[in-house]
Amino acid sequence: xxxxxxxxxxxxxxxxxxxxxxxxxxxxxxxxxxxxxxxxxxxxxxxxxxxxxxxxxxxxxxxxxxxxxxxxxxxxxxxxxxxxxxxxxxxxxxxxxxxxxxxxxxxxxxxxxxxxxxxxxxxxxxxxxxxxxxxxxxxxxxxxxxxxxxxxxxxxxxxxxxxxxxxxxxxxxxxxxxxxxxxxxxxxxxxxxxxxxxxxxxxxxxxxxxxxxxxxxxxxxxxxxxxxxxxxxxxxxxxxxxxxxxxxxxxxxxxxxxxxxxxxxxxxxxxxxxxxxxxxxxxxxxxxxxxxxxxxxxxxxxxxxxxxxxxxxxxxxxxxxxxxxxx
Amino acid sequence: xxxxxxxxxxxxxxxxxxxxxxxxxxxxxxxxxxxxxxxxxxxxxxxxxxxxxxxxxxxxxxxxxxxxxxxxxxxxxxxxxxxxxxxxxxxxxxxxxxxxxxxxxxxxxxxxxxxxxxxxxxxxxxxxxxxxxxxxxxxxxxxxxxxxxxxxxxxxxxxxxxxxxxxxxxxxxxxxxxxxxxxxxxxxxxxxxxxxxxxxxxxxxxxxxxxxxxxxxxxxxxxxxxxxxxxxxxxxxxxxxxxxxxxxxxxxxxxxxxxxxxxxxxxxxxxxxxxxxxxxxxxxxxxxxxxxxxxxxxxxxxxxxxxxxxxxxxxxxxxxxxxxxxxxxxxxxxxxxxxxxxxxxxxxxxxxxxxxxxxxxxxxxxxxxxxxxxxxxxxxxxxxxxxxxxxxxxxxxxxxxxxxxxxxxxxxxxxxxxxxxxxxxxxxxxxxxxxxxxxxxxxxxxxxxxxxxxxxxxxxxxxxxxxxxxxxxxxxxxxxxxxxxxxxxxxxxxxxxxxxxxxxxxxxxxxxxxxxxxxxxxxxxxxxxxxxxxxxxxxxxxxxxxxxxxxxxxxxxx
Numbered sequence: 001x002x003x004x005x006x007x008x009x010x011x012x013x014x015x016x017x018x019x020x021x022x023x024x025x026x027x028x029x030x031x032x033x034x035x036x037x038x039x040x041x042x043x044x045x046x047x048x049x050x051x052x053x054x055x056x057x058x059x060x061x062x063x064x065x066x067x068x069x070x071x072x073x074x075x076x077x078x079x080x081x082x083x084x085x086x087x088x089x090x091x092x093x094x095x096x097x098x099x100x101x102x103x104x105x106x107x108x109x110x111x112x113x114x115x116x117x118x119x120x121x122x123x124x125x126x127x128x129x130x131x132x133x134x135x136x137x138x139x140x141x142x143x144x145x146x147x148x149x150x151x152x153x154x155x156x157x158x159x160x161x162x163x164x165x166x167x168x169x170x171x172x173x174x175x176x177x178x179x180x181x182x183x184x185x186x187x188x189x190x191x192x193x194x195x196x197x198x199x200x201x202x203x204x205x206x207x208x209x210x211x212x213x214x215x216x217x218x219x220x221x222x223x224x225x226x227x228x229x230x231x232x233x234x235x236x237x238x239x240x241x242x243x244x245x246x247x248x249x250x251x252x253x254x255x256x257x258x259x260x261x262x263x264x265x266x267x268x269x270x271x272x273x274x275x276x277x278x279x280x281x282x283x284x285x286x287x288x289x290x291x292x293x294x295x296x297x298x299x300x301x302x303x304x305x306x307x308x309x310x311x312x313x314x315x316x317x318x319x320x321x322x323x324x325x326x327x
Numbered sequence: 328x329x330x331x332x333x334x335x336x337x338x339x340x341x342x343x344x345x346x347x348x349x350x351x352x353x354x355x356x357x358x359x360x361x362x363x364x365x366x367x368x369x370x371x372x373x374x375x376x377x378x379x380x381x382x383x384x385x386x387x388x389x390x391x392x393x394x395x396x397x398x399x400x401x402x403x404x405x406x407x408x409x410x411x412x413x414x415x416x417x418x419x420x421x422x423x424x425x426x427x428x429x430x431x432x433x434x435x436x437x438x439x440x441x442x443x444x445x446x447x448x449x450x451x452x453x454x455x456x457x458x459x460x461x462x463x464x465x466x467x468x469x470x471x472x473x474x475x476x477x478x479x480x481x482x483x484x485x486x487x488x489x490x491x492x493x494x495x496x497x498x499x500x501x502x503x504x505x506x507x508x509x510x511x512x513x514x515x516x517x518x519x520x521x522x523x524x525x526x527x528x529x530x531x532x533x534x535x536x537x538x539x540x541x542x543x544x545x546x547x548x549x550x551x552x553x554x555x556x557x558x559x560x561x562x563x564x565x566x567x568x569x570x571x572x573x574x575x576x577x578x579x580x581x582x583x584x585x586x587x588x589x590x591x592x593x594x595x596x597x598x599x600x601x602x603x604x605x606x607x608x609x610x611x612x613x614x615x616x617x618x619x620x621x622x623x624x625x626x627x628x629x630x631x632x633x634x635x636x637x638x639x640x641x642x643x644x645x646x647x648x649x650x651x652x653x654x655x656x657x658x659x660x661x662x663x664x665x666x667x668x669x670x671x672x673x674x675x676x677x678x679x680x681x682x683x684x685x686x687x688x689x690x691x692x693x694x695x696x697x698x699x700x701x702x703x704x705x706x707x708x709x710x711x712x713x714x715x716x717x718x719x720x721x722x723x724x725x726x727x728x729x730x731x732x733x734x735x736x737x738x739x740x741x742x743x744x745x746x747x748x749x750x751x752x753x754x755x756x757x758x759x760x761x762x763x764x765x766x767x768x769x770x771x772x773x774x775x776x777x778x779x780x781x782x783x784x785x786x787x788x789x790x791x792x793x794x795x796x797x798x799x800x801x802x803x804x805x806x807x808x809x810x811x812x813x814x815x816x817x818x819x820x821x822x823x824x825x826x827x828x829x830x831x832x833x834x835x836x837x838x839x840x841x842x843x844x845x846x847x848x849x850x851x852x853x854x855x856x857x858x859x860x861x862x863x864x865x866x867x868x869x870x871x872x873x874x875x876x877x878x879x880x881x882x883x884x885x
Contacts (some may be wrong), residue, residue: 001527003765005765018763023762023763024762024763024765024870025763026711027722027725027726027729027759027763028718028722028725028759029719029722029723029726101590123546145829162780172781172782172783175783176769176770176783176784176788179754179758179768179770180767180768180769180770182761182762182765182766182767185758185761185762188761189762218750218751218754218770218772218780218784219770219781219784221751221754221755221785222748222755222758222759222770224758225759226758226759226762228718229718229721229722229759232718234716235716236716237712237751237752237755238711238712239750239751239780246441282744288534
């Protein structure tokens with residue numbers, strides 16, 4: 001049976017992410033390798049979910065395919081009159097074309113721009129750059145809903161001071177509930193991975209040595225670990241940074257200078273990131289970027305580091321109210 | 328579950344209209360009200376679960392005063408909302424000694440028996456002349472007549488071997504080990520090493536210690552070593568309390584009543600000395616810890632007048648004083664060593680080899696003093712973050728764990744399964760397993776009880792979230808290193824109290840040295856697996872090591 005969170009429905013198409021399906025069907029020992037178990041999941045969605053719509057398979061991050069893994073899917077494509085488009089498939093395009101030739105050569109293809117579409121008579125639906133933006137927007141919209149629902153007001157309508165930050169809040173967003181729910185954990189992890197890869201590509205983070213991820217809390221560690229495994233990044237996990245775990249307790253005798261990217265849940269005043277930055281400076285490393293699920297202030301508010309957050313917490317939930325700490 | 332027990336004793340009602348007695352007719356209500364007010368305000372409770380009184384209701388056989396004793400007990404019950412949970416036992420002043428010495432034991436005690444009828448509460452399991460067992464559903468009460476057969480000697484009785492055997496047989500038969508047991512005896516059944524009289528009074532042991540009772544203590548202790556058992560005694564007048572282990576607690580409570588001008592004893596030099604005027608009650612509060620609270624009546628002024636005093640609470644945690652008898656017993660027999668942990672299974676040889684090789688080649692093993700609990704110290708420690716920096720190893724550990732659960736152990740990881748990760752690395756495992764199997768998981772902080780973590784990461788929050796999860800059939804706990812097993816056992820106990828019974832409990836760890844002794848309840852896990860069981864992480868009692876000024880804890884955790 002397919003996991004319902006594997007796909008997202010749009011008006012004209014159904015979207016799946018191959019790296020996510022590889023992750024949840026067979027683990028992350030070889031995250032870039034498409035294997036039989038993952039293709040089986042795609043095949044189930046292809047044959048059962050909203051058959052009238054185009055199935056868009058995002059192949060981002062997939063670089064190899066285990067022999068004969070594609071056989072059953074392409075046999076289904078030969079049988080079922082449903083269009084399928086593989087996007088971001090430049091690394092595996094040749095294998096996809098070979099499978100098409102072997103199992104459904106009579107069907108038509110439209111290839112180009114890292115896409116391969118297989119259709120029967122006439123291509124009905126095209127996956128365009130607008131469609132790609134639509135996918136990104138919908139994923140973020142879904143994440144906003146997950147995050148918004150995680151908000152829990154403090155009892156009796158009271159405001160309480162948030163930890164490490166002089167901001168009073170009417171409640172808290174609960175990152176634990178986002179981890180608890182496989183669907184939110186899946187899509188948030190994949191979206192955080194995209195952000196990290198985008199930063200590395202854009203800013204050439206870790207050009208001297210490979211970029212490392214840093215998480216400093218229990219609620220960030222599962223996300224950071226998932227990104228590390230999915231993207232092949234080194235990870236340093238610290239259980240609290242601050243007064244209860246001073247740097248002197250954490251310092252290794254030998255360390256290698258690295259470029260770090262901080263992974264966290266929610267940012268308010270950015271104190272935790274600044275402490276993390278100081279800790280890394282202390283061991284001759286750099287922290288220039290932070291990737292988080294949400295931030296109360298816009299990403300460009302912070303000058304000590306570049307923040308990339310998936311969603312803005314400002315006005316996300318009408319019950320979430322903030323004010324400055326009054327002593 | 329019983330949570331509060333009030334113990335009073337030795338009312339010694341003599342002249343119930345005398346102003347030398349605090350429990351006199353004209354003052355007892357005011358006196359009790361002060362006590363009740365102190366209990367309610369200090370402990371924020373409106374009622375007590377059980378009231379016990381361990382004899383000497385009347386003084387020197389003044390059996391006509393039982394009716395006033397009843398007024399006193401009933402007033403306690405009314406004030407503390409506890410009318411149906413009272414237990415009493417007879418003291419050496421509660422019968423007519425002349426009849427007793429003449430062999431008419433039952434006649435001598437008839438007035439007490441008539442008085443006692445009102446307090447034969449709970450379901451009667453067994454009742455003989457010298458003991459009875461009563462069932463109060465959540466707990467049991469064993470009541471002794473430690474005077475029966477004393478033949479008017481004013482001291483404790485002596486039981487035959489057969490009579491002691493009968494007690495033990497009936498306790499075994501009627502008292503389930505999981506139910507707390509409250510035991511009442513007027514004469515103390517053990518020696519209280521700190522009590523004033525024991526230290527100073529000539530012949531204390533002969534006069535006060537119920538020696539047959541001491542044998543009963545030892546035999547019941549053997550049977551119920553880990554079952555919660557409270558022993559309540561009177562007669563001592565000078566109070567004390569002690570515990571043989573975290574389950575067996577002994578209280579000798581001071582007098583509640585009596586003529587404050589009278590009590591004296593002879594010290595070793597033969598001098599007549601007054602007792603310290605301890606007027607008190609004791610309140611046991613059972614929560615995560617057991618506290619024994621002494622409620623003392625402090626008289627104002629120099630003449631210790633009973634007319635103007637106030638109640639004061641002195642709380643105390645239990646204090647362990649292993650009994651001399653138990654010490655002897657333990658030293659006579661070879662020390663019973665629990666076998667090595669036979670429960671923990673190795674998940675896979677190859678992944679274990681990889682873990683040990685990584686530890687060896689990356690030099691990740693540290694030998695030092697690492698505190699694992701209040702009592703235990705680990706002499707070895709492995710940096711799990713550094714061990715699992717290898718993504719290949721982390722992946723293999725996760726894959727192997729899932730495979731072992733599903734294929735070797737045939738566990739269905741589905742919506743009836745609750746997955747919980749403890750602390751960072753347990754949570755990393757739990758979330759990876761959960762997302763792959765499409766089930767919910769929870770990440771919980773256990774270090775320092777989660778006090779440094781946000782509310783959502785604490786066990787209280789978990790309990791709140793899962794309290795309606797009645798469908799759960801299996802709970803799988805992931806953790807990094809199991810030392811004594813205390814953390815996972817405590818965690819299990821807490822979660823178990825929220826969920827229904829009959830669930831399968833599984834614990835998976837990255838490292839768990841199979842040679843180490845575990846805490847007893849670790850055996851209650853149905854399945855225990857570890858990715859590495861051969862790495863030795865020696866656990867020692869703190870008490871077996873030099874103190875930290877000589878051998879300091881290592882605080883570097885990288």
